[in-house]
């Protein structure tokens with residue numbers, strides 16, 4: 001039974017057909033959800049599997065489902081999310097579960113490739129460095145969406161991915177939007193084909209869960225809206241912007 005000194009924590013164990021297991025964890029000041037998971041692994045069950053690396057919100061590896069919502073656990077304080085001293089911690093939605101809290105991220109990163117969300121240089125290292133005007137409209141669009149840490153919180157939050165597992169998803173399309181606006185990139189034709197495909201931006205229903213939950217306060221819904229405008233221009237023969 002949890003009290004103000006302990007937390008009652010339900011943790012997913014096993015693969016897709018697993019179950020929740022209960023642990024009692026000491027409550028601490030300024031405790032993060034990752035602290036709770038680490039306490040369980042170090043003191044209660046060393047077989048618990050989970051991922052983390054930086055602990056400071058940089059690497060994106062620690063995302064899990066906490067009381068029903070995807071979160072970066074190293075920057076999520078227990079005091080913000082616990083309900084009556086209770087936490088339920090599960091792997092991210094929309095990805096295969098490997099074991100316990102660790103998902104297989106392969107489909108997530110495969111979709112970055114499918115979306116052509118990878119910089120394709122138009123010059124070589126021997127060419128002069130491209131002059132980029134930081135406050136040009138295109139550069140401002142790219143810069144506003146660039147700070148993604150690949151945590152997959154938006155991907156797990158997206159109902160459109162749940163409904164259509166082929167959908168490229170908010171992270172890959174957000175990155176594609178930064179490259180659409182990058183004048184140095186040479187792969188715009190293939191990228192436009194990807195974002196206009198059956199798996200592309202037309203799947204987004206603008207629910208905005210990605211924007212609500214992005215730990216870096218990015219707005220993938222806005223980026224995808226930009227891609228939709230670009231797709232419409234292409235569809236009706238307008239010059240791509």
Ligand code: FES
Pocket residue numbers: 052053054055056057058059060061062063072073074075
């Ligand atoms: Fe790196 Fe959380 S451990 S972002």
